[in-house]
Structure formats: structure tokens, C-alpha cells
Amino acid sequence: MARFARISPLTALWLAIATWFAGFASLSILRQLAFSTGRFDLGNMVQAVWSTAHGHPLQVTNLHGEQVLRFAAHFDPVLVLLAPAWWIWPSPSVLLVVQSAAMALGALPVFLLARRHLGSARAGVAFGLVYLLYPATTWTVLNEFHPVAFATPLLLAAIWALDEERLGWFAVFAVLAATTKEEIPLVIAALGVWFALAHGRRAAGTVVAAAGVAWSVIAIGVVIPHYHDQGAGFYGRYSEIGGSPSGVAHTLLHHPWTFFTVAFDHAGTHYLLALVLPLAGLCLLSPLALVALPELVLNLLSSTPTQTSIHFHYVAGEIPPLVAAAVLGAARLRRVPAASIALLAALAGNYALGAIPVWRSLPAGETLQAHAQDVTRHDRIAARALRLIPPHAPVSASNSLGAHLSARRRFLSFPVVQDAKWIAVDETQPGYSDRIAPLPAAVQTAWLRRNRAWRLVFEDDGILVFRRVLPP
Numbered sequence: 001m002a003r004f005a006r007i008s009p010l011t012a013l014w015l016a017i018a019t020w021f022a023g024f025a026s027l028s029i030l031r032q033l034a035f036s037t038g039r040f041d042l043g044n045m046v047q048a049v050w051s052t053a054h055g056h057p058l059q060v061t062n063l064h065g066e067q068v069l070r071f072a073a074h075f076d077p078v079l080v081l082l083a084p085a086w087w088i089w090p091s092p093s094v095l096l097v098v099q100s101a102a103m104a105l106g107a108l109p110v111f112l113l114a115r116r117h118l119g120s121a122r123a124g125v126a127f128g129l130v131y132l133l134y135p136a137t138t139w140t141v142l143n144e145f146h147p148v149a150f151a152t153p154l155l156l157a158a159i160w161a162l163d164e165e166r167l168g169w170f171a172v173f174a175v176l177a178a179t180t181k182e183e184i185p186l187v188i189a190a191l192g193v194w195f196a197l198a199h200g201r202r203a204a205g206t207v208v209a210a211a212g213v214a215w216s217v218i219a220i221g222v223v224i225p226h227y228h229d230q231g232a233g234f235y236g237r238y239s240e241i242g243g244s245p246s247g248v249a250h251t252l253l254h255h256p257w258t259f260f261t262v263a264f265d266h267a268g269t270h271y272l273l274a275l276v277l278p279l280a281g282l283c284l285l286s287p288l289a290l291v292a293l294p295e296l297v298l299n300l301l302s303s304t305p306t307q308t309s310i311h312f313h314y315v316a317g318e319i320p321p322l323v324a325a326a327v328l329g330a331a332r333l334r335r336v337p338a339a340s341i342a343l344l345a346a347l348a349g350n351y352a353l354g355a356i357p358v359w360r361s362l363p364a365g366e367t368l369q370a371h372a373q374d375v376t377r378h379d380r381i382a383a384r385a386l387r388l389i390p391p392h393a394p395v396s397a398s399n400s401l402g403a404h405l406s407a408r409r410r411f412l413s414f415p416v417v418q419d420a421k422w423i424a425v426d427e428t429q430p431g432y433s434d435r436i437a438p439l440p441a442a443v444q445t446a447w448l449r450r451n452r453a454w455r456l457v458f459e460d461d462g463i464l465v466f467r468r469v470l471p472p
Contacts, residue, residue, distance in 0.1 A: 009121035013111050013128050020132045021104035024141050027357070028096035030373035031142065032403065035382055035426075037092075039402020039413060040434050042144040044070075045079060046092045046406040053083040053090075054409075061411050063433055065418045072227040075219040076147040078179040092403055095145045103141045106153035107131050109160035110323055114339070116163070117331040123339035127330075131156075131323050133346040135278050136315040138355035142369075144403070146313040148181040155187060155320035159288070162195050167204060174208070178215050180316075182224065185215035186294035187317045194291050237302045263300035271300070271308040275315070275322060278349025280342050283322045285329030291321035310353065311368065378461050382426065385458045385465050389422045396420040398431035398441070415444040419472060423448065427462035 007015075031037060044060055048070045051059040058070040058079060070079060085094050107128035115124030131137060140149050154177035161170035178185045189212025196205025235244050240262050242248040251258055262268075276283060283289045295317040299307040306312040330338030351359055352366060357373065359365030386404050389395055394410035396417050401424045405411060412420050413433050425448075430441035448454050448466055458465035 009125045010111075013107060013125050016125070016129055016132060017104045017107050020107075021100050023356075024104070024138070025097045025100035027355075027373050028100055028142060029093045030375065031144075032092055032096060033379065033383070034373055034375045035379050035400055035404070036369075036372040037144045037403040038399040038431075039397070039406060039411070040399055041146060042092060042095070043402035043404075043406035043411070044073070045095060045145050045147065046403060047408070047411055048079050049082045049086050049095065050090075050407040051409070052080050053086040056409070059409075061413075063413050063416070065412050065416045067410075069227050071223055073224075074147075075182040075223050076180055078147050078150055078176065090407070092145075092407070099145050099149050100141055102150050102153050103137065104132070106137070106156045106320075109153070109156040110327065113156075113160050113163060113324055114327045114330075117327055118339060120339070123330075126339035126343045127323075127327050130279070130326065130342045130346040131319075133278075133343075133350045133354065134319065134323060135349050135353040135355070136275060136310045136319050138350065139311045140313055140316050140319070142355050142372075143311065143313045146316070147179075148184065148313055148316045151177045151180040151184045151187075152316045152319050154180070155184070155191075155317065156324065158188070158191065159291075159320055159324045162191060162199075165199065165201070170208075174212075178212070182219035183216055183294065183298060184317050185212040185219070187291060187321070188212035189216075190291040190294055190321075194288055198287065237304045237307070240303050241301055259301065262303075263297075267305065267308040268300045271310065272296075274310045274349075274353055275318065278346050278353065279322060279326040280338075280345035282327075282329035282333075282338060282342055283325035285332050286325040286327075288321055288328055289325035291325075292318040311355075378428065378463075381461045382463050385460070385463045386424060388458055388465055389424065393421045394419050395422045395424065397424040398426050398429065399434065399436075400426045400429040400431055415440070417472075421468045423454065423464075423466040425464045425466075427464065 047060045048058050051057065058077070059067055060070055062068050062072065070076065082095065082098065085098055110131045111124040111128040114127035115121050118124070137152070140152065154173050158170050158173035158177060161173055174188045178188060189209040192205045192208025192212060195208060196202045238248060241258055242251040299314050302308070307314045326342055330342060350356060352364065354366055355369070357370045360367045360370035382401065386401065389405065392408055394412070395405050395408065396412035396414050397405050398414045402411065402413070405424065410419065412418055414423065414425060415432060417423065425445055427445065430436060430438040432441040432444070445464065449456065453468060453470040453472070454466040455469045456464060457467045
């Protein structure tokens, strides 16, 4: 026991990071083996990285069967940097492992920030653990794979660099974070405003803010529409407040109360509580929390339910300013053991809301997706069936099988067939395009069974594999 007591705080932090990484990387891989991932969204990223690694940078097959650049959906060029990892380990699992490692390392800048402002390495370790236990952090790393997850550790590093006034390092971390998704530069812009006001560096802060806004405007208004014939596809998510830039402006001018009622409905209120309470509310004591506003506004005003939930990747840009604000908020409470309070709140929050599956067996513990990593007989049958499909053949498959088949040049989302040589369908999860639709999926599957151009070569436990025997 005495030996463990002599472990330095930094060593303890690295042990926590390594343990967290090992646990969540394993859970992520098990979820993949259990077919808890899909073409949307892991499969999309797998195809983009595979294409890049094979000389076709960021090319993917869209829902209509067209070969397009990933930029038609999101501006996340950071995916290009993952191609070397694919060369070393050509498997979807490599993306999940890299994501877990990146998220785990976010604890390091949190530690450095807390050690500086709380004057204690032990308090730094406590807040590093707060970040690792924060429910939003755990759900982000298990929400399949999304490039924006890299924004979480990168933004935390950027906040640390700004706080230390190391502008060179800040520029590196900020630029990398900006490559993870089109709206993340708005968070960076908000960081510039905070830097200008909190540190008195108005010129530098103004440059950061302007650069961040310009990046997002160009990405959303120029790059994505250039590769997407119908423009940026996410305006429809804001139909309740206008559904377009002009519509939003009209609503703001004539019906401003609509914004409040949409943002703070039942889902929005619970979403905010799930973000704040596991930090013991400490984030509310620092203006740095306002840096999360760009992402909070985008999520709270959206009509897409996944955006007002901590269980999806949409929180990736909110985690850094909220956790960092909790550190600065704790520093204001000089005579209160704020680090210990924050750690207890994070642990309680993880118990009630987090993604660690052990809680499922305890009273009132979180049970959501608690069995997502359990590999069943059905999953083993599906894996055996998919091994029949050649690795480079054009294939059409339902969403639940897509993440296992997307590492190829042509991947079509069932029921789109076109030039596919193979079709794989899971009747127990009747995917149709990018949604669950039992009736249309059943109709299309019945058509395949009757079609002489296709031969059913595998059928077991609802898993069907067809091979084309006649040319299209």
C-alpha cells in the first residue's frame, strides 16, 4: 500500500488515461463485432479512409449510388490523416482505437489547466478524472466513429494553450480542431472572444474570432454546397425556426419567442441538465462556459432529437469549454474542496447517465445500450455470412451490416442495387436506405427472392446474402 501511496499525481493520471483507453477501445471494438454500428455513421468514415488509403481521397458512395467526396456531407478533412493508420491496420477497428486514444488524451490538458489554476497536482488529477467520467465524454467515444470526436481533446489543448498564452501551440491545436467538422471553428471563434476579454489580448482574440467565423462560413456556405447539389443538407433540421438563413432571420425578426420555446422544451432542458449537473454546476461560475454557446445554439434549436442528447457526437464541441469552465469555476471557490466535489458529481453523473456497462447491474444505474457490446449468436451468423462477399466487389447492404462492408470502392445502401454484385440484408433489422422501414424493406427483399438475376447463397437467422448471376 505504501508503494501505491508514493505514486506521483502525473503517474496516476497516465494510469487513468491508459485504463480508460483500454476499456473504451475494447468496448468500441466489441460494439463493432456485435453489429451495434452501421453504415451510418461508422461505415461512411471507413469508406472515406479506405478510399484515401487507396488513392481516392475522401471518396464515398452516397445514398443515390453516386461516387462523391465526403465534403458533400461534412467538411472534415482530418479523415485524410487516418490513411496511414489504415495501411498499418486495415480494419474499421483502427478508427475506433484511434478515436479512443485521442479522447483519453484529452485528460492531459485538463490536468495541466487545473494544476495551474488550483495550485495542486492532485486537483489536476481529480479534474482529469472528471473529464474521463463525464457522461458526455463516455458517450461520444462509443457513438460509433466521428471525426468531430477529435475536436474534444484538440479544443481542450487549445484552451490550455490560450490560457498559457502560447499562441503558436494554440494555432496548431485550433487548426487541427477546425478540420474535424464545419461548425467547430465557431467554437474557436468564441474562444477568441474569451481570450480578448479574459486575457486582455484584444488584437489576437479578434484575429482568432474572425478566422474562426470565416472558416465556418466558407465551409458551410461554399465548400459543402459545391460538392452537394442541393446545398448544405442540414438546414432542414431547423424547420421550426425557418429552415434556411432567410427563414431564420424572418423568425428572429417577427417571432423571436419561438427561439426560446424551441430551445428550452422538455428535451432541451434535460439536455442542459445532463451537461451541467455532472460538473456540479461549477462550469456556470466561469465565463469560459459561454464558449460552448455556438454548439449549444445549433443543438438546442435543431428539430433532430439526437442533437439534444448526450448520447451522440453532437456534444463533442461542448465538452471542452464546459469542463475547462468547471476548472476555472472551481478556482473561484478558494475555501471549498471543489475538485473533490466535481469528482463526486462526475462519478454520480456517470452512474446515472454514463456509458460504462457495469452500471446496468446496480440499482438505478444507467442501462441504455448496456448490452450493445454483447456478441450474440445472430452476430456470429452475420459475420460468417459476410465472409462470403469478396473484399473489393461492389455490394449493396442494409445499414446494420454496412460498417462491416464499407471498406471498398463501391458500397450501395439497400435497396439501391445498380452495379452491385452482392447484396446482404438483415431481416431482423430491416434497414431501408438510412432508416428503419420494415414494410419497404420486406417488399424489396421479396422482390429479390423472385428475381432470376439474383441467387440466394446464404440464409440463416434472418441474414440473407444474394449473388448476382445475370448481368444488370
